[in-house]
Amino acid sequence: MKQIIACIDGSPLTEQVLNATEWLAKKTEAPVTLLHALEKANSQTHDLSGTIGFSSREHLLSELTELDEKRAKLALEHGRLLLDGAQAHLQQNGVSATPLQRHGDFVATLSDLEQDARAFIVGKQGTEHCQQHVIGSNLEHAARTLSQPILVIPSEFSAPSSFMVAFDGRETSIKALEKIANSPLLKDIPCHLVMVKRDKSGQQETLDKAKSKLVDLGFNVTGHLIEGENIQSTLLSFQQQHKIDLIAMGAYAHSKVRQFFVGSNTTKMLTESTVPVLILR
The missing domain is CATH 3.40.50.620 (HUPs)
Incomplete structure (x- = not known):
């Protein structure tokens, strides 16, 4: 059976996305998948060979690599906690959901899941935006790419x-x-x-x-x-x-x-x- 795929990222709109998911699931009786997509973070490593000595550069690159690994682990754990909380929130309101965490480009991830999707639910802005009259960087790309319905949620949602x-x-x-x-x-x-x-x-x-x-x-x-x-x-x-x-x-x-x-x-x-x-x- 095709899924409602609700995309959560910990932004201020996450709760509204969940409210919309509850409404859509109860109206259509479709199963729900909660998706948290981890996009690859930009590395902070730069070529410093012209400014510091070789041994110092190697030491710094090693520390930056360790820092990137810690960030990745923290992002993974943060996503798991988000999914656990979202799943519990929906369960309390009578909607069961399956958590799913994926690594990679957000829109590419949605495209991979589209065959099994009945609809996608996304926030108007992600964690990088907070202004009302701005859309998230991935939203227009998703709307152009995906053929399944997309429900875009602004600052508030009610049935x-x-x-x-x-x-x-x-x-x-x-x-x-x-x-x-x-x-x-x-x-x-x-x-x-x-x-x-x-x-x-x-x-x-x-x-x-x-x-x-x-x-x-x-x-x-x-x-x-x-x-x-x-x-x-x-x-x-x-x-x-x-x-x-x-x-x-x-x-x-x-x-x-x-x-x-x-x-x-x-x-x-x-x-x-x-x-x-x-x-x-």
Whole structure:
């Protein structure tokens, strides 16, 4: 059976990731794996041959190597303690979980596990960030690389009482809609299907067809064709005005080269959103 993989790193968002994991596990009845990925730390060793004598240099390199080994052991033990605490936290709330510790690049680790993953849960920022409107260095890479859903958790998480689908009629948003339609996760929660009006004909018809598809499957859906100059800020303003608890959206419809010139609504939404974002590809 495919797993919910919850990624924890000891950052301030770890507790919120666990709260989201509990909600997702109970909604889907899927098993949970708690993942702690240990990425290789940068070595502090430098070439000092031009500044100190050979024997002194060898002694210093030996001490630096020992220090790196101690850091690695401490990081390993810290990860084990994190996993033990997270497992106990979920167990107290009625969710069993399997701990998993891996060494290596974070996104590569997720890619290795993707075949057995139903969804990934990650914090918006890792231990290296603390600002609200910043995303972790691995998050955009993961969103571009992984095909399974990713639930991105900001500073707070509570079970959503409504959700919004950011819909534009393109392939990525159609695929996102199909994944929502085929999952029990959001079926009993009111849905706002939102499209920002552009200078195109047929948008209302496209929106109505998408809404009908969800309604036919038992979703409670309200469609909205709204006006705004900037897609990302218009969608986030709508979410805030209607007090919507979760945003679902497709990710990265264009290449990285094009996004360099025109920007990416996906990255902007992830950066600016104060509610969880469910990325569907």
